[in-house]
Amino acid sequence: MSADRGPERQQQERRERGLVLGAMHFYPGGEHATSWRLPGAQPERYLDVDYYADFARTAERGGFATIFLADELYVWDRFASGVEHVVNVRTEPFTLLGALSQLTERIGLAATVSTTYHEPYHVARKLASLDFLSQGRAAWNLVTSAADEEARNFGAGTHLAHADRYRRAGEFVQVVRGLWDSWDDDAFTYDKGSGFFARAEKLHVLGHHGEFFDVRGPLNIARPPQGHPVLFQAGASPAGRALAAANADAVFTPWEHDLGAAQRLYADYAARTSAAGRDPRELLVLPALSPVLGRTPAEAVEKLELIESLTPDRVALDLLSHHLEVDLSDRPLDEPFTHDFSGGTNQVQSLYATVQELVGEGRRTLRDVYRTLLRRRFLPGTPAQVADHMQERFTRGAADGFMLAFSSLPEGIEEFVDTVVPELRRRGVYRGEYRGETLRENLGLDVPSSRWTQVSA
Amino acid sequence: MSADRGPERQQQERRERGLVLGAMHFYPGGEHATSWRLPGAQPERYLDVDYYADFARTAERGGFATIFLADELYVWDRFASGVEHVVNVRTEPFTLLGALSQLTERIGLAATVSTTYHEPYHVARKLASLDFLSQGRAAWNLVTSAADEEARNFGAGTHLAHADRYRRAGEFVQVVRGLWDSWDDDAFTYDKGSGFFARAEKLHVLGHHGEFFDVRGPLNIARPPQGHPVLFQAGASPAGRALAAANADAVFTPWEHDLGAAQRLYADYAARTSAAGRDPRELLVLPALSPVLGRTPAEAVEKLELIESLTPDRVALDLLSHHLEVDLSDRPLDEPFTHDFSGGTNQVQSLYATVQELVGEGRRTLRDVYRTLLRRRFLPGTPAQVADHMQERFTRGAADGFMLAFSSLPEGIEEFVDTVVPELRRRGVYRGEYRGETLRENLGLDVPSSRWTQVSA
Numbered sequence: 001m002s003a004d005r006g007p008e009r010q011q012q013e014r015r016e017r018g019l020v021l022g023a024m025h026f027y028p029g030g031e032h033a034t035s036w037r038l039p040g041a042q043p044e045r046y047l048d049v050d051y052y053a054d055f056a057r058t059a060e061r062g063g064f065a066t067i068f069l070a071d072e073l074y075v076w077d078r079f080a081s082g083v084e085h086v087v088n089v090r091t092e093p094f095t096l097l098g099a100l101s102q103l104t105e106r107i108g109l110a111a112t113v114s115t116t117y118h119e120p121y122h123v124a125r126k127l128a129s130l131d132f133l134s135q136g137r138a139a140w141n142l143v144t145s146a147a148d149e150e151a152r153n154f155g156a157g158t159h160l161a162h163a164d165r166y167r168r169a170g171e172f173v174q175v176v177r178g179l180w181d182s183w184d185d186d187a188f189t190y191d192k193g194s195g196f197f198a199r200a201e202k203l204h205v206l207g208h209h210g211e212f213f214d215v216r217g218p219l220n221i222a223r224p225p226q227g228h229p230v231l232f233q234a235g236a237s238p239a240g241r242a243l244a245a246a247n248a249d250a251v252f253t254p255w256e257h258d259l260g261a262a263q264r265l266y267a268d269y270a271a272r273t274s275a276a277g278r279d280p281r282e283l284l285v286l287p288a289l290s291p292v293l294g295r296t297p298a299e300a301v302e303k304l305e306l307i308e309s310l311t312p313d314r315v316a317l318d319l320l321s322h323h324l325e326v327d328l329s330d331r332p333l334d335e336p337f338t339h340d341f342s343g344g345t346n347q348v349q350s351l352y353a354t355v356q357e358l359v360g361e362g363r364r365t366l367r368d369v370y371r372t373l374l375r376r377r378f379l380p381g382t383p384a385q386v387a388d389h390m391q392e393r394f395t396r397g398a399a400d401g402f403m404l405a406f407s408s409l410p411e412g413i414e415e416f417v418d419t420v421v422p423e424l425r426r427r428g429v430y431r432g433e434y435r436g437e438t439l440r441e442n443l444g445l446d447v448p449s450s451r452w453t454q455v456s457a
Numbered sequence: 458m459s460a461d462r463g464p465e466r467q468q469q470e471r472r473e474r475g476l477v478l479g480a481m482h483f484y485p486g487g488e489h490a491t492s493w494r495l496p497g498a499q500p501e502r503y504l505d506v507d508y509y510a511d512f513a514r515t516a517e518r519g520g521f522a523t524i525f526l527a528d529e530l531y532v533w534d535r536f537a538s539g540v541e542h543v544v545n546v547r548t549e550p551f552t553l554l555g556a557l558s559q560l561t562e563r564i565g566l567a568a569t570v571s572t573t574y575h576e577p578y579h580v581a582r583k584l585a586s587l588d589f590l591s592q593g594r595a596a597w598n599l600v601t602s603a604a605d606e607e608a609r610n611f612g613a614g615t616h617l618a619h620a621d622r623y624r625r626a627g628e629f630v631q632v633v634r635g636l637w638d639s640w641d642d643d644a645f646t647y648d649k650g651s652g653f654f655a656r657a658e659k660l661h662v663l664g665h666h667g668e669f670f671d672v673r674g675p676l677n678i679a680r681p682p683q684g685h686p687v688l689f690q691a692g693a694s695p696a697g698r699a700l701a702a703a704n705a706d707a708v709f710t711p712w713e714h715d716l717g718a719a720q721r722l723y724a725d726y727a728a729r730t731s732a733a734g735r736d737p738r739e740l741l742v743l744p745a746l747s748p749v750l751g752r753t754p755a756e757a758v759e760k761l762e763l764i765e766s767l768t769p770d771r772v773a774l775d776l777l778s779h780h781l782e783v784d785l786s787d788r789p790l791d792e793p794f795t796h797d798f799s800g801g802t803n804q805v806q807s808l809y810a811t812v813q814e815l816v817g818e819g820r821r822t823l824r825d826v827y828r829t830l831l832r833r834r835f836l837p838g839t840p841a842q843v844a845d846h847m848q849e850r851f852t853r854g855a856a857d858g859f860m861l862a863f864s865s866l867p868e869g870i871e872e873f874v875d876t877v878v879p880e881l882r883r884r885g886v887y888r889g890e891y892r893g894e895t896l897r898e899n900l901g902l903d904v905p906s907s908r909w910t911q912v913s914a
Contacts, residue, residue, distance in 0.1 A: 036647070036654060043647040043654065047589045047679060049559070073578065075639070075660070075675045083657040089640070089678050092579075092586040098555020099590050102506065117576070121530065121610040122549075129549040132504045133556050152673035153578040182532070183546070190493070190500040195769050197493060197500065200540040203532070216609035218532045221546050222504060312652050 010281050017444045019394050019430040020250075020284055020401030022110070023059040023413055026070035028052075030412060031290045031377065031405040033086045033319065037310040040411040046089060052096055053103040054410055062417035063432035065442045066108025066139060067100075068232065068252075068403065069093040073117055074149035079318035079329075086315065094126050101134035108439035110139035110232055115172035116165050117145055117154045123172075124179035124219050131224035136438030139230035141252070142243075144169050146347045162346055166239040168212045173231065173247045175215050178206040180228050181450040182218035204452050226440045227447040236350035245272035249445055250284035252403045254350060257376065262287065262398035284443060287393070289402040292380040293415045300380035307407055308374055316370040323347070323355050331366055338362035378407055383419035390420075391429050467738050474901045476851050476887040477707075477741055477858030479567070480516040480870055483527035485509075487869060488747045488834065488862040490543045490776065494767040497868040503546060509553055510560040511867055519874035520889035522899045523565030523596060524557075525689065525709075525860065526550040530574055531606035536775035536786075543772065551583050558591035565896035567596035567689060572629040573622050574602055574611045580629075581636035581676050588681035593895030596687035598709070599700075601626050603804045619803055623696040625669045630688065630704045632672050635663040637685050638907040639675035661909050683897045684904040693807035702729035706902055707741035709860045711807060714833065719744065719855035741900060744850070746859040749837040750872045757837035764864055765831055773827040780804070780812050788823055795819035835864055840876035847877075848886050 028046040029036035036043040045051040056067050071093050076082035093111030100109055109130060113123055123140070131138035144165035145151070151159040160168065187202035206217030233248035235241065244251040251269060256262040265287075270280035292307070294300030313333060321328045324339055325347065331337065339359055345352040354376075358369050379389060393399040406412025424430035436442050485503040486493035493500040502508040513524050528550050533539035550568030557566055566587060570580055580597070588595035601622035602608070608616040617625065644659035663674030690705035692698065701708040708726060713719040722744075727737035749764070751757030770790060778785040781796055782804065788794065796816055802809040811833075815826050836846060850856040863869030881887035893899050 034652065037649045037652060039649075041649070043649075049590050072677070075677045077657075077660065077662070077675065080657050083655055083660050085652050085654055087654055089645075091589060091678065092582040095551055095555040095583050095586040095590060098552040099559045102556045102559045118579070119574070119611055122575070125549040126552050129552040132548060133506050133552060149673075152671070154576055155671045188546075192494045192496075192498070192500075195491065195494060195542050195767070197542055197544055198540055200534075200537050203534065203540050205534075214609070214612045216606075218534065220529070220532045221548065310652070 013444060014281070014400070017431075017435075018428075019390065019424065020286060020443060021062070021064045021430070022066045022068050022108075022286060022401070022403045023055070023062075023064050024068040024070060024288075024403050024405050025055070025409060026405070027087050028090065028409065029087060030408040032307055032311070032374065032407065033315060034311045035307065035408050036087050038306065038408045040408055042410065043087070046087065047091060049096070049099050049103075051410075052091070052100060055413060056100050056104045056107060058410070058413050058417055060104055060107040062413075062421045063430070063434065064107060065401075066110050066230075066439060068110040068139075068141060069096065069112065070141070071112035071114075072147070072150065073114060073145060074147060074153055076149065076322075078149065078322060081312065081314040081318045085312055094130065097130055097138075098133060101130060101137070106137075106434045106442075108137050108139050108230065108442065109134055110141055110230070112143050113140045114143055114145040114150070115169040116160055117150060120172050120175040120213060120215055121179065121219070124176045125221055127176070127229045128180060128219065128221045128224040131226055131229045132221070136225035136440070138224065138226065139232055139439055141232040141234060142169055142173065142248075143234065159346065162237070162349065163239065166235070166243055170243055170247070171210045171212050175206070175208050175210070175213050177228055178208060178451065179215070179217050179219040180223055181452055182206065183222050184450065184452060185223055188222065223450065226438050227450070230439050230443065230445070240350070241269065241272055245269060245278070245283065246276040248283055249443065250286055253285060253287045254354075255287045255289050255377070255379075259392065259396065259398060262393060263396065266398050282445065284400040286401050286403045287399050288405050289390070290378045290405045290407050291386045291412075291416060291420070292378045292407045293383060293386065293412070293419065294380065295382065297380070297382060297385065300382065303407070304375065304378055304380045307378070308371060311374070313367075316374075317366065320355070320366065320370055320373075323351055328366065333367040334365050336362050337364060337366045337369060383423050386420050387423040387427065390424065391427055394429055470901060471738070471857070474888075474892075475885075476847065476881065477743060477900060478519070478521045478887070479523045479525050479565075479743060479858070479860040480512070480519075480521050481525040481527060481745075481860050481862050482512070482866060483862070484544050485547065485866065486544060487865040489764055489768070489831065489864065490772060491768045492764065492865050493544050495763065495865045497865055499867065500544070503544065504548060506553070506556050506560075508867075509548070509557060512870060513557050513561045513564055515867070515870050515874055517561055517564040519870075519878045520887070520891065521564060522858075523567050523687075523896060525567040525596075525598060526553065526569065527598070528569035528571075529604070529607065530571060530602060531604060531610055533606065533779075535606065535779060538769065538771040538775045542769055551587065554587055554595075555590060558587060558594070563594075563891045563899075565594045565596050565687065565899065566591055567598055567687070569600050570597045571600055571602040571607070572626040573617055574607060577629050577632040577670060577672055578636065578676070581633045582678055584633070584686045585637060585676065585678045585681040588683055588686045589678070593682035593897070595681065595683065596689060596896055598689040598691060599626055599630065599705075600691065616803065619694070619806060620696065623692070623700055627700055627704070628667045628669050632663070632665050632667070632670050634685055635665060635908065636672070636674050636676040637680055638909055639663065640679050641907065641909060642680055645679065680907065683895050684907070687896050687900065687902070697807070698726065698729055702726060702735070702740065703733040705740060706900065707743055710742055710744045712744045712746050712834070712836075716849065716853065716855060719850060720853065723855050739902065741857040743858045743860045744856050745862050746847070747835045747862045747864050748843045748869075748873065748877070749835045749864045750840060750843065750869070750876065751837065752839065754837070754839060754842065757839065760864070761832065761835055761837045764835070765828060768831070770824075773831075774823065777812070777823065777827055777830075780808055785823065790824040791822050793819050794821060794823045794826060840880050843877050844880040844884065847881065848884055851886055
């Protein structure tokens with residue numbers, strides 16, 4: 001963005017853009033490991049392109065800026081309960097987004113990319129290709145992989161140390177962006193008469209030699225329609241926040257129950273982005289939000305209780321065992337629980353910290369820790385209550401929008417679009433329609449200049 | 458295929474299936490580095506999904522079993538002429554095939570996979586996903602990468618030695634196929650009542666530890682609709698032929714001008730397939746064929762001369778320099794040419810052997826070598842002449858079908874479907890319609906059993 005925009009102009013732009021909404025899923029049935037058991041779930045459709053097309057088209061009907069398909073590179077078979085009760089099959093997201101690019105018109109198409117187990121040349125090509133196929137709607141959510149199960153599918157015994165995987169991620173982004181700048185926008189002349197397809201002086205060799213990657217380039221595809229496809233990031237540890245502040249276009253943050261905590265997190269990202277030499281408005285802060293809608297507050301709470309009741313004890317225990325990297329299966333569920341957290345974790349640090357906070361000084365039972373962990377992720381309420389919450393977070397400096405992770409699919413997104421979206425539009429905090437052609441335009445973000453182009457004032 | 462089919466039954470099945478046709482391109486404008494200069498070429502559409510959808514739909518209209526998108530992982534910038542005159546931009550083929558899976562109905566969707574610079578876990582997922590998206594139409598053409606430019610995009614200085622890359626390719630296929638067998642077909646119960654999504658005893662850990670790969674598995678997607686997506690292979694060196702004989706469902710062979718040579722090549726594949734313990738009918742032999750169609754023989758030859766005339770001398774020389782790994786740019790084009798072939802090559806061995814044969818004892822000029830190399834790849838003729846050729850090769854044991862690499866696109870495939878296809882159908886050697894739902898069915902190939910399933914008699 002140009003440097004001459006003052007804070008007032010920025011606030012005005014933000015109001016004009018309104019809330020930015022995305023629709024995601026990690027599990028195809030919704031935001032819990034056993035959401036596939038809910039009455040409206042359609043587990044037999046989880047490898048069916050129409051299931052995902054329905055999801056994307058519903059999000060598009062609601063004017064969402066983007067869908068986002070979370071991803072992992074393994075079967076969670078650390079415990080038998082994972083194989084038996086949890087959805088472990090998923091479509092490779094970029095192949096799927098290629099298909100969805102032809103089944104949607106306006107919505108952004110985002111998926112997870114592990115920077116730990118991919119090569120930047122492949123990723124740069126794939127994203128540039130998706131950006132052409134979708135005419136400027138491609139995005140990626142950069143993650144670092146943190147499960148030993150993934151390492152073992154790629155020739156390693158254990159996953160990379162936390163600090164190493166974030167350094168690798170930072171270098172990965174630089175290489176991918178450098179590759180996208182290989183060809184100037186006016187490199188191609190297609191001149192049949194002279195025989196010049198392209199001009200050699202408008203092709204640039206990256207020549208990257210770094211700690212993790214040696215990549216010469218150039219990339220064998222033109223600069224994408226968006227310049228650089230949109231970069232999302234979701235790491236919540238200090239290293240993750242720093243990576244987002246330096247590089248990302250939007251960050252998916254954990255949802256904070258408490259408004260003050262959400263405001264502090266928002267301010268922290270703004271400060272880090274400024275410290276990284278960027279305008280804080282260049283990084284959208286989008287908390288994850290999992291609404292559980294009911295016609296009455298009581299009905300919403302009942303739905304949440306149903307989700308909880310459909311989780312076998314064994315799955316709950318094994319999920320906690322996974323986060324803590326110990327086997328809790330012989331521990332009684334209903335006695336106070338303690339754990340030694342002094343060793344830390346090399347898995348997801350922010351999740352570990354949340355569990356540590358819940359376990360606290362050992363006054364909760366295992367069942368209580370697990371239930372609280374589950375319930376904390378969801379916001380039960382009526383459409384008006386959920387809209388209240390979103391409006392407050394947006395107007396009081398705690399969110400630029402939300403990444404919606406519905407508790408049950410497909411019905412969760414259909415209900416939301418039919419009930420909460422009209423409410424938000426009535427209140428004037430959400431446009432619910434597309435302003436531009438590309439995802440960048442719909443997010444209010446400029447097209448980045450090529451590193452080889454003189455930046456104009 | 459079951460073991461009780463005798464040779465007569467096999468011949469009958471082959472006649473009933475008729476010619477198997479595929480439509481490929483390496484360069485999006487057609488089968489020559491400068492085909493984009495031809496009058497009907499549309500170079501400004503080469504990153505446009507509709508361009509490829511038109512290609513696939515025309516092939517589908519002609520009843521082709523498959524399209525095939527060839528691929529490379531670099532910009533050919535070894536010489537400036539490559540950047541300036543040759544098409545160096547292409548869409549990442551699997552993202553594109555994801556899109557095309559929704560824009561086509563019946564045709565197979567195949568693309569090149571380099572086993573040198575990919576990880577088998579990613580490739581197994583991508584192909585399984587494409588097989589689900591297309592309802593059983595996915596295929597891959599396994600290649601080993603042979604250009605130093607590619608190595609330098611993936612952290613290496615030079616490409617792997619020929620023997621190493623073929624050993625890696627063989628192991629790659631075993632790992633990918635093993636991953637596809639991770640889940641039994643009846644593993645998924647989706648039982649909301651009991652909470653069992655899948656049965657743990659129907660999930661298999663691959664646990665592969667080999668020379669090039671350590672891959673534990675399991676794969677996080679169900680067994681594909683085709684069991685194993687169709688495997689094509691095109692290596693023509695002895696190592697390439699051995700790999701195809703042991704593993705492939707179809708092999709793309711170089712086109713031989715001479716019928717006897719084509720019959721010998723066909724017989725060689727049959728013998729190698731038998732020696733590998735397989736029924737020779739399990740490996741379809743599909744020579745590459747590049748027809749140049751004219752209403753009269755003279756018009757076809759004129760078209761071929763036009764292709765030749767649109768190749769700048771500099772490009773011709775640089776292509777030969779590339780194959781021979783020397784810089785020929787200061788050599789006179791019109792004086793007899795010699796080269797010391799004693800060192801061999803670590804690039805494409807079959808192509809090197811062809812150049813060696815052409816250069817022979819040094820009586821040809823450089824220009825003559827290049828032109829002969831170019832002309833050898835094309836079959837100019839009327840639709841009836843081209844049909845004659847195809848019919849003869851099919852009925853006289855030299856081909857099961859053809860991988861058509863049109864000299865100019867899009868017009869080459871349109872002309873072929875409009876003129877040669879009806880001619881072949883009239884003659885009863887080509888059905889021109891789909892017999893089955895999946896690519897395997899349309900190729901007359903059985904679904905492979907899982908390695909974990911007892912094979913029934």
